[in-house]
Amino acid sequence: MAVPAGRAVRVRVPATSANLGPGFDSLGLALSLYDEVDVRVRREPGAIVTVEGVGAGEVPTDDTNLVVRAVRRGLEHAGVEQPGLELRAVNAIPHGRGMGSSAAAIVAGLMAARGLLEGIVDLDASTLLTLATEMEGHPDNVAPALFGGLTIAWMTADGPAYKRLLVHRGVAPVVFVPTSTLSTKLARSLQPESVPHADAAFNVSRSALLVAALIQSPELLLAATEDRLHQTYRASAMPETDALIRLLRQHGLAAVVSGAGPSLLVLGSDPAQRLTAAALLERHAESTWRPLMLAVDLGGATVNAHPVDHVGRS
Helix, strand or coil, X not given: CCCCCCCEEEEEEEEEEECCCCCXXXXXXXXXXXXXXXXXXXXXXXXXXXXXXXXXXXXXXXXCCXXXXXXXXXXXXXXXXXXXXXXXXXECCCCCCCCCHHHHHHHHHXXXXXXXXXXCCCCCHHHHHXXXXXXXXXXCCHHHHXXXXXXXXXXXXXXXXXXXXXXXXXXXXXXXXXXCCCCHHHHHHCCCCCCCHHHHHHHHHHHHHHHHHHHCCHHHHHHHCCCCCCHHHHHHHXXXXXXXHHHHHHCCCCEEEXXXXXXXXXXXXXXXXXXXXXXXXXXXXXXXXXXXXXXXXXXCCEEEECCHHHHCCC
């Protein structure tokens, strides 16, 4: 089996914020900031990649590109021949700042493979989640990137699973993005292999409360976003993030580390809290932080057939 030369698709994938405080490696939220990728099958072998926006001049532009690798993983799973690919990415999701950029790249590639395979092989939602989790290592970012909204993700004996929930319309997210970056690998290396029983019990209660706060009772977000499992241990790698989170929380704002950091996420219980948070950072931050006033993305990743002329020719 082969994908016809000239077939082209456009993919759009949202940014995500994982953990959300206490929901370590399980809770994730899709946000209204997007990477867009056009992919076309070409007759010549190999991959040609053009990147605009975030990552331009930095990410690989050949077969080692993460989006290309994900496209090829999806095609490999379907058992089709590996074609030549032309890819154009227009990126808005910051890299290395805890907003799910690697998950977005993986999901973009797998969704592109799904679109290219339309009418040949079906890559269903379960397959996409499994392949994305295998590539990313854990499902907390890839699940909301794929499906949108608030997701609870967990691992079973048969692989990853998820539940998607609708977020209360009063929840108003804002992400503050610093100029510095932090690798997920480094952040994870700072955590101990075991934690006190009391801390584990504390996070179980807060994670349960956080789901209720996000879908029904936003006024509980401050209490619901307390954490004892990961943020304290990672604080040494991002001291300004830690200090600002403490400051925001002292002012009643539900501030947490976004993913592995160093960005910070504030889950406002109303839009006015986002402006309060921005004003506090402007007065107290030692460095420059870019505020991203976002909404919760409800649709997740999308893929559509795309005219060949818009993707390019080789």
